[in-house]
Amino acid sequence: MLETKKTRVILASLALTATTVAGFGVSAAAATTDQQVPVTAPLEATTPDPVLRDAATLSRGTERPAISAADLDALNVRQKAMEGQARSIQAQQRAAQEQARRDAAAKKAAADAAAAAAAKKAAADQAKQAATLGYSASTKDPRGIAKQMMQNKYNWGANQFACYNTIIMAESEWKVDADNPTSSAYGIPQALPGKKMASAGADWKTNPATQIKWSLGYIQDRYGTPCQALTFRKAHNWY
Numbered sequence: 001m002l003e004t005k006k007t008r009v010i011l012a013s014l015a016l017t018a019t020t021v022a023g024f025g026v027s028a029a030a031a032t033t034d035q036q037v038p039v040t041a042p043l044e045a046t047t048p049d050p051v052l053r054d055a056a057t058l059s060r061g062t063e064r065p066a067i068s069a070a071d072l073d074a075l076n077v078r079q080k081a082m083e084g085q086a087r088s089i090q091a092q093q094r095a096a097q098e099q100a101r102r103d104a105a106a107k108k109a110a111a112d113a114a115a116a117a118a119a120k121k122a123a124a125d126q127a128k129q130a131a132t133l134g135y136s137a138s139t140k141d142p143r144g145i146a147k148q149m150m151q152n153k154y155n156w157g158a159n160q161f162a163c164y165n166t167i168i169m170a171e172s173e174w175k176v177d178a179d180n181p182t183s184s185a186y187g188i189p190q191a192l193p194g195k196k197m198a199s200a201g202a203d204w205k206t207n208p209a210t211q212i213k214w215s216l217g218y219i220q221d222r223y224g225t226p227c228q229a230l231t232f233r234k235a236h237n238w239y
Contacts, residue, residue, distance in 0.1 A: 135209060142174045142188060142208040149209075149216055156225065164219070164226035167233055176208045189215030 067075075130136045135148035146164060150156040156164075171190040172178035179186055179194075186194025187204070188211045194204070200217070201210035216226075223229035223239070233239040 133209070134213070142176065142212060145209050146212045146216070149212060150226075154216065154220060160226045163230040164216075167226065167230055167239060168215075170233070174208075176206065176211060187211040189218070191215070191218075 126136050126138060130148065130152060133149075134153040135145045139145050139148060143165070146168075147161055150161055150164065154160075168174055168188055172188050174188055176188055177186075178188065178190065180190060180192075184193035185191065187197060188208055189197075191197050191211070191214065197204035197211055197214040200214035201207060204210045204214070219226055219229045219239075223232060229239045
């Protein structure tokens with residue numbers, strides 16, 4: 001348990017009070033009479049309390065007057081009050097620590113809930129984008145983009161992707177800025193001329209998704225499927 005300065009002062013005062021009572025050598029029986037009880041034990045501390053201050057000023061080696069029953073009662077009342085005050089401070093400290101624990105737990109729960117809500121929203125946004133564009137925005141590899149578009153937009157599976165990959169590897173090796181030096185063919189699908197791909201997006205020169213979107217639409221319109229386009233290319237060396 002953490003101790004405050006106030007608690008330490010109270011506990012020190014309690015110890016001094018007990019020492020003072022013991023120094024007077026008063027028994028429970030003697031405290032109830034007017035009997036004089038000699039006390040020779042020295043007092044080692046001083047206190048602002050009037051009764052204790054007077055007792056502390058008695059010289060060493062001399063007989064000291066017995067503490068009266070009224071003074072003893074006053075000391076007992078004071079001691080009990082200080083003990084009660086110490087218990088109250090300790091209870092307040094425990095309550096403060098418990099409140100701090102509850103506050104920290106509530107803060108963590110709120111942060112976890114916010115993170116979960118953000119993750120859920122991000123997943124919903126990605127799903128919406130995938131439904132609209134045909135691929136997830138988190139996908140950066142052109143091959144991954146093509147696979148998702150082929151599946152989501154055209155219901156083309158692994159076999160059709162294999163045919164499409166064969167075409168693209170021969171045309172550009174999936175390089176978004178592939179530029180044919182002998183013609184105006186450009187990009188992943190080697191569109192001829194490259195500006196044809198502007199129909200799929202203004203960023204056709206740099207965005208692989210835009211180039212793939214145009215390419216798949218071109219293949220479907222002209223050949224039906226990537227595998228049919230590959231058959232034509234093998235026969236004519238272009239598609």
